[in-house]
Amino acid sequence: MNLQEGREKFIQTWGTLGSNWGINRTMAQIHALLLISPEALSAEDIMEQLKISRGNTNMNVRALMDWGLVFKELKAGERREFFYAEKDMWKVAMQVVKERRKRELEPLFGTMTDLKKVKDASAEGQQFESTIANLDSVIAKADKTLDLLVKADESWFMNNFLKLMMK
Amino acid sequence: MNLQEGREKFIQTWGTLGSNWGINRTMAQIHALLLISPEALSAEDIMEQLKISRGNTNMNVRALMDWGLVFKELKAGERREFFYAEKDMWKVAMQVVKERRKRELEPLFGTMTDLKKVKDASAEGQQFESTIANLDSVIAKADKTLDLLVKADESWFMNNFLKLMMK
DNA sequence: TTTTTCTTTCAAAAAGTATTGAAAGTTTTA
DNA sequence: TAAAACTTTCAATACTTTTTGAAAGAAAAA
Structure with a gap:
């Protein structure tokens, strides 16, 4: 080639x-x-x-x-x-993560807040509440992790720590 | 609502x-x-x-x-x-990561191997080689990290470690 | 075996998304 | 100011993807 x-x-x-x-x-x-x-x-x-x-x-x-x-x-x-x-592909990846977080995760938070307010005693209501609560916790966790990752990029210590972890 | x-x-x-x-x-x-x-x-x-x-x-x-x-x-x-x-959203997320890795990252490795073989002394060739090499290292890192994440799901220790990290 | 019930397939149609290119807009130069 | 050089916009068109629904297939029941 x-x-x-x-x-x-x-x-x-x-x-x-x-x-x-x-x-x-x-x-x-x-x-x-x-x-x-x-x-x-x-x-x-x-x-x-x-x-x-x-x-x-x-x-x-x-x-x-x-x-x-x-x-x-x-x-x-x-x-x-x-x-x-920008030619540093690590920076490119971080920038994409940052942007998608801003464009998609942030609006999701608002929706999740609304959905968490739904109360209903039926079986369907119970499953709904439980799925939403569980999803909310996973989204919050993902958000924190991505934030950590992006911030690491700006911190010498975390940057090296992460690079070590990913060896 | x-x-x-x-x-x-x-x-x-x-x-x-x-x-x-x-x-x-x-x-x-x-x-x-x-x-x-x-x-x-x-x-x-x-x-x-x-x-x-x-x-x-x-x-x-x-x-x-x-x-x-x-x-x-x-x-x-x-x-x-x-x-x-499957209603455990953490498991859902891990399953999606696993599948996308298999469907997209794995075929990418083959392509990267081909692209890494290109040698050309021109300025364009130099930039091409350097971009590909850098991209390859980021992809490899991402792959290792995702692998770690997915495996963590199957290991009690790493699972708890990760959950702690993401607190 | 034949009928019934349900699942799968797939060609045609619809819906959604991206692309073109000409016209309008903007900035610089003469 | 007018012309030239470039950028931006957007309605029409082309392309891609999804959806439909009718027909074929498969499995169970009669």
């Missing part, structure tokens, strides 16, 4: 992986392309390399910036914008 | 959550319904409660069984099949 084939395979694999996890395939492909590009790319570059339209490129590059995975670079004497990706 | 409203809200929330994570919405809704049902339900029950077709019900119940989240129950003197869900 030569470089060109490798690049294509990586872009396609990352795209498939993304769509398995509820992330737009093109968004993941642009991310992959930027991850393996040594220099920041313009919208035009991305359009050409992935053979996608201008609109599609623009939308997905912005989404990637929203996720905190891609940044703009302003080149002196250049009018157009260039984009580059 | 009364029981009926709570049940509907839970089913809808679980469905949305599932589809955010690349899981068929209906599959997640059937799972939610079974999670809050004290008794095992027949295909007919599921069809009625979620207002979906027989084919859809059958396909998604089977998918849930494939995931190891739902089981068949044979009732004495009853011809049709009944279905119930």
Whole structure:
């Protein structure tokens, strides 16, 4: 497998992986392309390399910036914008965890609070209450663990401790 | 919010959550319904409660069984099949982790092995090699961590240790 | 064996999601 | 100010995924 084939395979694999996890395939492909590009790319570059339209490129590059995975670079004497990706994959993983926690876990807390208020003496009510209480405790645990993981990334000690644990 | 409203809200929330994570919405809704049902339900029950077709019900119940989240129950003197869900949400989470690891991480290893073979002296080649090597190490770390987590579930000591850590 | 009851399959239709490309918007340059 | 160079928007279109329902299959009952 030569470089060109490798690049294509990586872009396609990352795209498939993304769509398995509820992330737009093109968004993941642009991310992959930027991850393996040594220099920041313009919208035009991305359009050409992935053979996608201008609109599609623009939308997905912005989404990637929203996720905190891609940044703009302003080149002196250049009018157009260039984009580059965070390339430290541990940081990428932490950023994704952080964002999904914010976007999905946080709204869930509100819903769980509402659902925990339901009271009903029937068998169905009992099962409902018990499932909700149990789920709530698992969600709370997951949240604490993810928080610990993300914070570890910002603390030298925990960072090393975790890396040791995962050896 | 009364029981009926709570049940509907839970089913809808679980469905949305599932589809955010690349899981068929209906599959997640059937799972939610079974999670809050004290008794095992027949295909007919599921069809009625979620207002979906027989084919859809059958396909998604089977998918849930494939995931190891739902089981068949044979009732004495009853011809049709009944279905119930594992209700311990910690076990549910572990089962999902286990399955996704098997379905997605394992095939990834093969691809990474191929991609690691690419050698190219150009700047693009250098960035490609470095991104792939870094990604490979993060994936390997994640895999070890998930393995630890799943195994912990089966070990009394690690189970208690982890629960303590996540306090 | 035939009928009944239930499960499974799958092609067609519907619903949902992503993509295009042209037009409008914005910023810089002349 | 006007033109040029680029970015953003969005309605129409294309594509993907899900759902339906009728038919076929299977197992139990008559």
